[in-house]
Amino acid sequence: MSTNVPAPALTVSGRTRLVPVIGHPIAQAKSPALLSARACEAGADTLFLPMDIRPDGLRAALIGLRQLENLAGLVVTIPFKPLVLDLVDDATPAARLVGAVNLVKPDAQGRWIGDIMDGNGMVRGLAAAGVNLTGASVQIIGGGGAGAAVAQAIAAAGASEIAIADTVAEKAEILAARLAAAFPEIRIRTGHDGLATAGIVVNASPVGMNGTGGTPFDTDRLHSGQIVAEMVMEPAETPLLAAARRIGCKTVPGLATLEGQAGAIIEFLDLAPAAAPATADPKTKTKMD
DSSP states (O other), rough: TTSOOOOOOOOOOOOOOEEEEEESTTTTHHHHHHHHHHHHHHTTOOOEEEEEOOOGGHHHHHHHHTTTTTTTTTEOTTHHHHHHHHTTSOOOOHHHHTTTTSSEEOOOTTTTTEEEEEHHHHHHHHHTTOOOTOOEEEEEEEEEEHHHHHHHHHHTTTTTTTEEEOOHHHHHHHHHHHHHOOOOOOOEESSSSHHHHHHHHEOOOTTGGGSOOSSSSSSGGTTTEEEEEESOSSSSHHHHHHHHHHHHHHOOOOHHHHHHHHHHHHHHTSOOOOOOOOOOTSSSSOOOO
């Protein structure tokens, strides 16, 4: 692909559709710029706009946003993901299992449908790094919202075994029970035992964010050949990834999840162009069913 081809330019017109990215605070969010660029690349006249909403004004803000005729959807960030689940008209099974929504789309009748893409982004990021989750054994660190989203998506992607650990044991146990009920064919357990046996280790805790807090577990328990993935996006190489790399693990940074989420969000909001129908070879005869 030629590097001389200019990137599409973002434009704003009276036809531009809007996707508010809501949170509090919102200054740290990287997604508005990335998602606006991805929408532009897809040929969609759509802008993702950061909106810092006071927690006590969330309900009123959403009532107001429902009045926008050019609303393409919402991206929901902290601390609103669990709250928005109760403020949409319907939600996907994944969002209900996780107990949170980070993406909202109005349907043809104007009803708001909520979904969760945090874990989907991780799965896509792993796939882009060449990691196959089918039949995989996975250790997840963190049983909160991010951990629940990752566990649900990894289970749906075909993992055979998932271990969940959290500093609050009860949180991991509750998530494991919900996951086991939804995916009875998968072996689900709690604790850190998977650090020794799992092929993939995912940090879905905030430990390591901004380079502080050290690592979420003793990295001496890792071994060469494992895959270690992060949900933390800053720094690009967290203390955990740096330690894993020195041990000889394959590492997948948090930015891979952000890129994976971007693709999933563009598709969910129907901003990606429809695939062109295949053109049959004129020499090849086809039969219509």
